[in-house]
Amino acid sequence: MRSGEPTPPIAIAAPANQVRSHIESKRVLLDSGLLGRLNEVCAEVLVDNATVSEASRDWWPLAMIWALNGEVGVLASAVVRPANAREVCAVLAICNEARIPVTPAAGRSGVTGASVPLHGGVVLDLTAMSGITNVDAESLILDVLPGTFGTWLEDELRAKHGTTLGHWPQSIDLSTVGGWIACRGAGQMSTRYGKIEDMVVGLDITLADGTTISTGGSPRAAVGPDLTQIFVGSEGTLGVITGARLRLHPAPASERRAAYAFPSFAAGNDACRKIVQRGATPAVLRLYDATESDRSFKTGPDRNVLLVMDEGDPLIIDATAALVTDVCTDAEQLDVELVEQWMGHRNDVSALESLIRRDFVVDTMEISAPWSRCVQIYNTASAAIRDVAGTLVVSAHQSHSYTDGACLYFTFAAQPGSDSESKSTYYEAAWDAGTRAVLANGGSLSHHHGVGLNRSRFVHEALGGGMEVFSGIKQVLDPNGILNPGKFGLPDPWA
Secondary structure, three states, X not given: OOOOOOOOOOOOOOOHHHOEEOOOOOOEOOOHHHHHHHHHHOOEEEOOXXXXXXXXOOOOHHHHHHHOOOEEOOOOOEEEEOOOHHHHHXXXXXXXXXXXXXXXXXXXXXXXXXXXXXXXXXXXEOOOOOOEEEEEOOOOEEEEOOOOEHHHHHHHHHHHHOEEOOXXXXXXXXXXXXXXXXOOOOOOOHHHHOOHHHHEEEEEEEOOOOOEEEOOOOOOOOOOOOOHHHHOOOOOOOXXXXXXXXXXXXXXXXXXXXXXXXOOHHHHHHHHHHHHHOOOOOOEEEEEOHHHHHHHHOXXXXXXXXXXXXXXXXXXXXXXXXXXXXXXXXXXXXXXXXXXXXXXXXXXXXXXXHHHHOOOEEEEEEEEEEHHHHHHHHHHHXXXXXXXXXXXXXXXXXXXXXXXXXXXXXXXXXXXXXXXXXXXXXXXXXXXXXXXXXXXXXXXXXXXXXXXXXXXXXXXXXXXXXXXXXXXXXXXXXXXXXXXXXXXXXXXXXX
């Protein structure tokens, strides 16, 4: 079953046989002997220029700029598309023995370069492994394959099983279950349903040498460390996800919406904190600063808009709505049509290509922080990016709230010049400035977009002494370093 296909972020401005690698790195090629061995164990092994060039990139905005010059990050040598877990095992065993780098990929909707095959080799395309394999209706547990696209999955769950996963990333049309888990993704309703790591019951994993393990399976089991969470967020560096068991919820029976305006971002942020710390978990709790509020909703220069939407059992959402109203009693109440406006356009990603084609550099940077640091980070990171020469605008919204903190989601834009070098220089400077401001003030490196290539240079600083532990796990599970090398700042045999 093929429930979807990867969506290219922007057309590569070169014929397929002339596409070049932008990044200078050691690139591993596959000879005819290795290609023959892979063909013996896998349904599809593709080496045509068009397939290879498209599979060698994701939605990383910097790579979209390179595409206008006929480039991808690094060209893979082959795209291998297994039909099942058995084929994944066989492919990895061959690549591990031959020391061939393998970059797992599916929807390739990531925005940090995680699916870029930094050293060529094999892109392991998991989109043929798609579909629901089981639904335990009584326990509300879903068994699903990693290449399953989000929109199809949610439609199937609601139509045939009366359930929902509750995971609604902006990329839901473009992304897959395996990708969500691999980058520790978050949906727009995470305050109600949690992030993807809260939904994972267990995983089927193929390790670098082709052996398989299954993790999890029992509710809140106490059998040592939670092995499932070692692989959640590992971006294909520790193993390949071939199956997932996820928690479901009954499809929502009712819904409530509200919208408010606050005189400052700090006041709105504090209202979000009070709502969740008093025990309410509305599915959507999104606060926009004045810049984003006016850009999205035309509310003027001084309103910081808070959108609230909840769904589920009527008794629970009525109580949640009452608590939200109580917390926001001094805020300006706005037309709930603003929520509908956001709902109707929340997954639209078309503007990105248009801006990049007009020589803008545009990107987003999402982080998380304790409540006590949120406003400080909002101010300092915004100022740091704004101070980078060429920056036109910096804005932010707060999109995921928890009892201990929240996610801040920054957007910045610049027009540093029409040449690729000027754009790349600005891009790196903006990310350096914003990230170092976040880390210096107690924020995290990422909340849900992951690390990829773009953030790898910051991982040692973000993890501190934990980096040695991470590297040790990598060495045990992938001693030859074939799985997605060059990411996270981990030891790289081809560096």
